[in-house]
Structures are given as C-alpha cells and as structure tokens.
Amino acid sequence: MVLISCKNCHEMYERVDYTSFKCTACNHTVRRRVKNSLQVSLALVLTALFLFVPAMVYPMMEVTQLGVEQGSTILEGVISFLSHGDYFIAIVILTASVIIPLIKLFGLLFIFTSLSINIKMKNKTKLRIFYFIEAIGKWSMIDIYVVALLASVVQLDEIFNIKGGVAATSFSLVVVLTMIAAHRFDTRIIWDD
Numbered sequence: 001m002v003l004i005s006c007k008n009c010h011e012m013y014e015r016v017d018y019t020s021f022k023c024t025a026c027n028h029t030v031r032r033r034v035k036n037s038l039q040v041s042l043a044l045v046l047t048a049l050f051l052f053v054p055a056m057v058y059p060m061m062e063v064t065q066l067g068v069e070q071g072s073t074i075l076e077g078v079i080s081f082l083s084h085g086d087y088f089i090a091i092v093i094l095t096a097s098v099i100i101p102l103i104k105l106f107g108l109l110f111i112f113t114s115l116s117i118n119i120k121m122k123n124k125t126k127l128r129i130f131y132f133i134e135a136i137g138k139w140s141m142i143d144i145y146v147v148a149l150l151a152s153v154v155q156l157d158e159i160f161n162i163k164g165g166v167a168a169t170s171f172s173l174v175v176v177l178t179m180i181a182a183h184r185f186d187t188r189i190i191w192d193d
C-alpha cells in the first residue's frame with residue numbers, strides 16, 4: 001500500500017500503487033508527481049526575474065499634461081512621493097512593487113535551486129518558505145490597482161492623460177508568471193530523494 005495526497009485539495013489516499021486516479025473530493029487528477037514541475041516553475045521564475053528589469057527601468061505610467069509627455073519609473077515615483085513627504089504611499093508602493101516581488105522571486109529561486117543541488121536544509125523549512133511566498137502572493141498586485149485607479153480618475157480630466165507604460169506591462173507579467181510558477185510547483189518534490 002502507498003499513501004498519496006491530492007495536490008489540489010491535500011486529501012490523503014491509500015492506494016495499491018501510484019497509478020493516477022480522480023480525487024473524489026475535488027475531481028482533480030491525482031498523480032504521484034506533476035510532470036516536469038521543477039523545470040517549468042524554474043523557467044517561469046527566471047523569465048519573471050528577467051522581466052523585472054524593464055519593470056524598473058521603463059516608465060510605469062506616461063503622463064501627458066497639456067500635450068507634454070512625461071514618464072516616471074516606479075523608483076522615481078517613490079522618490080517623488082518621499083520628497084513631498086508622503087512617506088506612507090512611498091512605502092506602500094516600494095513594498096508592493098519592489099520588495100515583495102523580489103522576496104517572492106528569490107525565495108522561489110532559492111527553493112528550486114536547493115532542490116537541484118541538494119542544499120543541506122530541513123525539508124520543513126523549504127516548505128515553510130514556499131507557503132510564506134504563496135501567502136504574500138495576493139498582496140503584490142496592489143501597485144497595478146494603484147495605476148489603474150489613478151488612470152481611471154485622471155483620464156476624466158482632459159488636460160491629463162495617464163496611460164500604463166512598458167513597465168506596467170512587464171510588471172503585470174512578473175506578477176502573473178510568479179503566481180503560475182508557485183501554483184504549478186509540486187511541493188511533494190521537496191520530499192523526493
């Protein structure tokens with residue numbers, strides 16, 4: 001007899017062998033391991049890290065004021081909020097768009113490489129890091145909401161015209177790819193030898 005858990009709902013089953021079957025609780029196909037999970041998740045994380053560069057370097061939004069186009073990057077935005085004394089907004093934007101995405105990407109990268117080169121560390125610790133990353137995932141979209149909100153408010157004013165820049169697209173991709181990488185990763189791999 002073998003024990004196998006559903007990746008989707010974590011229901012435990014006692015089976016004769018590892019042939020795949022449908023989970024009775026959530027109808028998800030239960031397999032011993034998701035195929036190529038580590039490789040695909042690692043590739044997604046590397047792509048997201050690569051896209052993080054344009055997200056920082058290019059303007060997050062382009063503001064056209066009286067026909068003059070201006071763009072500012074995330075970091076320029078943070079600095080400008082700081083110089084106006086809006087420390088709270090500056091910290092929120094910095095946390096949501098720089099610190100959290102980087103913690104997530106490097107955390108995942110660390111787990112994935114530790115599995116490929118066998119770093120001495122308790123499996124439980126790796127799993128804890130992974131669940132921590134999954135938990136903070138929902139908070140990193142805040143910045144996109146801020147841009148969307150600003151755009152919809154200021155668009156009403158004809159003098160101002162704000163639209164998302166290259167960085168907004170790159171940043172959204174970073175967030176989505178990180179989410180897929182974490183979601184697709186089969187945590188049961190951590191326990192494999």
Ligand SMILES: [Zn+2]
Nearest residue numbers: 006009023026
């Ligand atoms: Zn299930």
